[in-house]
Amino acid sequence: MLLANAGLEFKAVTADIDERGIQAASALSNPREIALLLAREKAKAISANHPGSYVIGADQTLALGNRLFNKPAGRPQALAQLRDLAGNSHELNSAVAVAHDGQIVFEDVAVARMTMREMTEDELSAYLDAAGDAVTTSVGAYQLESLGIHLFERIEGDHFTILGLPLLPLLAFLRGERLVAV
Numbered sequence: 001m002l003l004a005n006a007g008l009e010f011k012a013v014t015a016d017i018d019e020r021g022i023q024a025a026s027a028l029s030n031p032r033e034i035a036l037l038l039a040r041e042k043a044k045a046i047s048a049n050h051p052g053s054y055v056i057g058a059d060q061t062l063a064l065g066n067r068l069f070n071k072p073a074g075r076p077q078a079l080a081q082l083r084d085l086a087g088n089s090h091e092l093n094s095a096v097a098v099a100h101d102g103q104i105v106f107e108d109v110a111v112a113r114m115t116m117r118e119m120t121e122d123e124l125s126a127y128l129d130a131a132g133d134a135v136t137t138s139v140g141a142y143q144l145e146s147l148g149i150h151l152f153e154r155i156e157g158d159h160f161t162i163l164g165l166p167l168l169p170l171l172a173f174l175r176g177e178r179l180v181a182v
Contacts, residue, residue, distance in 0.1 A: 002165050003056070008180065013050075015042035015057065020070075031063035032109045035095035040104055047099035054179060055099045060164045062139040064090040069139050075128060078141035082127070082151075085140060087118040089154075094161045096170050106173040110166035112157025119151070127151065 003010055022041055028034050036059075043057030062069040064084060072078035091111055098106040119127075127147065128135060135141040142148030144155075144162050160167035174180045 002160060002163060002167055006167065006171060007182065008174075010056070013046050013055075015045045017041050017045050019059075029066070031061040031068055031091065032093045032095070032111065034068070035059045035061040035093040036097065036107060036109050039095040039097040040099075040107065043097040043099035043104065044102060047102050051101055053100070054105075054174075054177075056170065057097045057099065058165050059095050060139065061093045062090055063093065064088060071139050072136050072141050074136060078128060078135045079124060081141045082116075082119070082124050085116045086124070086151075087116065089113055089115040090140070092157070092162055092164075094164050094166050096166050098170070098173065105177075106170075108166045108169040108173075110158055110161040110169070112155065112161045114152060114156075114162070115154035116151050117153040 019038055022038065023034055026034070026037055028037060038059035039057045041057070042059065043055045046057065047053065047055040069081055072081055091113055093109060093111050095109045096107065097104050127150065128141075131142075131147045134143060134146070137143075138148075142151055144152070155162065158166070158168065171180070175182070
């Protein structure tokens with residue numbers, strides 16, 4: 001959606017990589033480095049099968065202190081994540097990597113700091129009822145672009161970073177390479 005709204009023509013292809021396995025094998029613990037590693041691996045995996053193409057890979061991590069979060073498997077895990085995040089600040093680390101002929105030619109990581117408001121169990125349950133199954137598609141059990149905005153009292157960082165892609169640096173790279181006309 002972000003790329004299409006920016007006027008880019010592209011084909012979406014899912015990278016068949018084992019994200020958890022790659023993360024475990026890397027021994028990395030820094031959330032920014034993990035997001036960048038996964039973005040690189042996604043871009044390289046697709047690039048290997050699309051010679052001559054520029055392939056964009058992206059990934060996002062959510063860190064509360066030293067703890068990394070994954071997408072919740074269901075409502076119980078979503079509720080647990082929201083309980084942990086409520087009243088606290090966490091970081092979203094969004095990474096992008098561009099591969100060309102199997103080589104990384106551009107990469108960037110951007111960070112947004114999100115402060116979730118204090119919430120009661122009833123408020124958390126009401127949010128989960130209203131948001132439905134969509135909470136399992138996003139790390140932290142929220143989507144800022146919809147009902148998840150109600151969970152926050154403070155947001156610091158670029159809007160596109162929060163949505164999962166450092167779009168402005170990516171567009172600057174694409175313009176610099178004359179891959180987009182605007």
